[in-house]
Amino acid sequence: MIELSSITKSFNSGKPNQFTAVNNVSLIIEPQQVTVLKGPSGSGKTSLLTMVGCMARPTSGRIFLRGIEAALPYRHDGAETVEITSLPERFMNDIRRVTFGFIFQQFNLIKGISVLENVMLPAYPTGESRSSFQTRAGELLELFDITRHAGQRVELLSGGELQRVAIARALINNPAIIIADEPTAHLDSKLSYDFMEIVGMLKNAGKTVIIASHDPIVYAATLVDMLVEMRDGAIVSSGSRL
Amino acid sequence: MKTVVERHLNILDFTLASLLRRKGKNLSLLTIYLLVIFMLASLVFFVTALKREASLILEDAPDMVVQRLMAGRQDLVPSLYADSIASIRGVSEVRPRLWGYYFDVNGANYTIMANDDPSAEPESAMIGSAIARSRNMVVGDLMPLVSYDKVPLLLQIKSILPGGSDLMAADLILISSNDFRRLFHFPAEQATDLAVTVRNPKELATVASKIVQMFPDSRPILKSEILRTYQAIFDWRGGMTVVLLASALISFIIFAWDKATGLSAEERKEIGILKSIGWSTSDVLLLKFWEGVVISLTAFLLGVVLAYGHVFFLSAPLFAQALKGWSVIYPAFRLSPVLDGYQLAVLFFLTVVPYTTATIFPCWRAATTDPDAAMRS
Numbered sequence: 001m002i003e004l005s006s007i008t009k010s011f012n013s014g015k016p017n018q019f020t021a022v023n024n025v026s027l028i029i030e031p032q033q034v035t036v037l038k039g040p041s042g043s044g045k046t047s048l049l050t051m052v053g054c055m056a057r058p059t060s061g062r063i064f065l066r067g068i069e070a071a072l073p074y075r076h077d078g079a080e081t082v083e084i085t086s087l088p089e090r091f092m093n094d095i096r097r098v099t100f101g102f103i104f105q106q107f108n109l110i111k112g113i114s115v116l117e118n119v120m121l122p123a124y125p126t127g128e129s130r131s132s133f134q135t136r137a138g139e140l141l142e143l144f145d146i147t148r149h150a151g152q153r154v155e156l157l158s159g160g161e162l163q164r165v166a167i168a169r170a171l172i173n174n175p176a177i178i179i180a181d182e183p184t185a186h187l188d189s190k191l192s193y194d195f196m197e198i199v200g201m202l203k204n205a206g207k208t209v210i211i212a213s214h215d216p217i218v219y220a221a222t223l224v225d226m227l228v229e230m231r232d233g234a235i236v237s238s239g240s241r242l
Numbered sequence: 243m244k245t246v247v248e249r250h251l252n253i254l255d256f257t258l259a260s261l262l263r264r265k266g267k268n269l270s271l272l273t274i275y276l277l278v279i280f281m282l283a284s285l286v287f288f289v290t291a292l293k294r295e296a297s298l299i300l301e302d303a304p305d306m307v308v309q310r311l312m313a314g315r316q317d318l319v320p321s322l323y324a325d326s327i328a329s330i331r332g333v334s335e336v337r338p339r340l341w342g343y344y345f346d347v348n349g350a351n352y353t354i355m356a357n358d359d360p361s362a363e364p365e366s367a368m369i370g371s372a373i374a375r376s377r378n379m380v381v382g383d384l385m386p387l388v389s390y391d392k393v394p395l396l397l398q399i400k401s402i403l404p405g406g407s408d409l410m411a412a413d414l415i416l417i418s419s420n421d422f423r424r425l426f427h428f429p430a431e432q433a434t435d436l437a438v439t440v441r442n443p444k445e446l447a448t449v450a451s452k453i454v455q456m457f458p459d460s461r462p463i464l465k466s467e468i469l470r471t472y473q474a475i476f477d478w479r480g481g482m483t484v485v486l487l488a489s490a491l492i493s494f495i496i497f498a499w500d501k502a503t504g505l506s507a508e509e510r511k512e513i514g515i516l517k518s519i520g521w522s523t524s525d526v527l528l529l530k531f532w533e534g535v536v537i538s539l540t541a542f543l544l545g546v547v548l549a550y551g552h553v554f555f556l557s558a559p560l561f562a563q564a565l566k567g568w569s570v571i572y573p574a575f576r577l578s579p580v581l582d583g584y585q586l587a588v589l590f591f592l593t594v595v596p597y598t599t600a601t602i603f604p605c606w607r608a609a610t611t612d613p614d615a616a617m618r619s
Contacts, residue, residue: 050614055518055612055613055614056612056613056614089523093520093523096520096613097519097521097522098520100520102519104518108515109515111263111508112264113260113263117256117259121256121516121519122519122520122521123252124249124252124521124525125249125253125520125521125525127244127245127248127249127252128245128252130248130251130252130255169519
């Protein structure tokens with residue numbers, strides 16, 4: 001479970017152009033569920049995701065990870081709770097690597113290297129042997145039906161294929177939580193539905209999925225467990241779809 | 243420990259893939275880098291080998307050479323000087339030497355020396371291999387020289403001096419004392435200089451000062467001084483060559499600095515992506531470190547190996563004319579391989595280390611930025 005307690009994120013603090021992207025947000029994200037953050041551009045969805053995903057720290061407030069095995073080595077009170085907001089940078093980095101898988105709006109794949117290399121990228125610094133994560137990458141490529149592109153450079157792939165590579169990359173370290181930021185923004189309807197099928201697959205595999213999107217194909221999908229609506233940095237409504 | 247090694251190997255793996263992505267940029271950099279290391283290493287190898295060669299040859303030289311000065315110029319030494327010097331305590335042998343230079347009509351300058359061996363046959367000669375090569379002569383051929391009064395002197399070649407002594411003997415002709423005196427109209431009872439041998443090398447300076455006291459117009463030159471002069475000559479020539487290479491070096495430094503420090507927008511974005519998918523700042527810096535090491539170390543090792551072949555197998559055709567000697571007839575010889583660890587280390591620290599540092603430094607800022615920048619790109 002992820003618990004956000006009174007999270008605020010301000011940019012350019014103390015300057016005339018200061019603005020608050022996330023304002024006093026408290027939220028509980030249940031494990032092994034699909035949570036969608038819905039809202040227009042500038043509503044604070046991405047800022048919230050970056051803080052949940054240990055990419056940025058809130059200006060104030062606390063974020064807890066409860067019962068997430070990969071993060072447990074970083075707890076300091078013996079309980080099954082880790083407060084990520086108080087961790088030093090290097091620990092946040094370690095947690096980000098093993099706990100979260102990211103799917104970006106622009107896919108953020110590295111050009112000039114192969115699909116397989118891109119998928120394996122998050123595993124390189126883990127210290128795991130190459131043969132081990134290469135096998136896993138091969139299985140993921142097979143799962144998403146892109147094995148035939150394994151040796152190809154990513155720039156030669158279509159939008160849908162690129163996204164499947166990005167999803168495979170997000171899963172290479174077997175994270176408990178998948179974070180996707182506007183994952184269907186560059187996809188047509190068919191590919192968007194395909195993506196939601198994959199999300200269903202991830203949910204069935206016991207992953208926690210958090211998606212920021214204002215695409216109805218995403219937030220109206222039946223597999224979404226919780227819908228959180230945001231506007232101007234605050235939660236307007238939230239509720240279980242069950 | 244295994245994890246640390248695996249992490250390095252994995253990142254090194256990605257480094258190689260990453261370098262191959264920018265083949266053009268990295269190959270051009272590697273080529274220029276390699277060329278600079280090759281030139282510098284060739285120079286270092288060549289000068290070091292020449293200095294060693296000179297010191298090996300001088301091992302057989304007399305402990306001291308005594309010359310006579312007249313009005314500040316070298317003059318002939320009367321034989322009676324030899325008798326007096328021989329009487330100084332500690333001197334074991336004094337040998338008058340006859341030698342001079344012969345300007346051949348072909349434009350070459352030969353060193354002619356009287357053979358110490360009293361049994362040396364008249365009208366015969368032993369010649370250096372470079373002379374034999376340039377004049378296409380073999381043992382048994384006649385070598386015509388012209389005496390001071392334009393009378394031809396025909397010398398039969400008895401032997402050709404071994405190639406191993408080529409650095410000193412490439413342009414040398416050894417003839418009998420009588421032929422030498424005939425050729426140059428050299429006065430009897432006089433010598434070009436005296437070769438003095440001293441029993442105890444520690445006494446050399448004392449013996450030299452006694453000789454100067456005895457003959458104020460004499461100039462004793464110790465073997466160590468000759469060796470120092472050789473070292474200085476080769477160092478000076480090496481230094482001159484470095485100066486000539488300086489413009490190329492400076493161009494390379496500017497080029498390398500530009501290539502190593504210029505982080506393109508694409509490279510910055512890649513660093514952001516790596517950070518956002520879980521790479522830490524140290525992982526990114528490690529990647530850049532390996533990139534720098536792979537390029538600079540490859541250039542260094544290849545450059546050094548090529549320079550070794552260039553100097554010790556091909557006899558350094560690029561530098562030979564500038565560094566070997568001053569004669570028209572250049573000695574053709576293969577230098578004995580010698581590596582100076584200190585100089586190689588200096589070369590390593592002046593090339594590999596600055597480049598690797600220059601590669602890492604600009605990445606530091608990019609690598610320490612928040613990973614969420616990639617989310618918003």
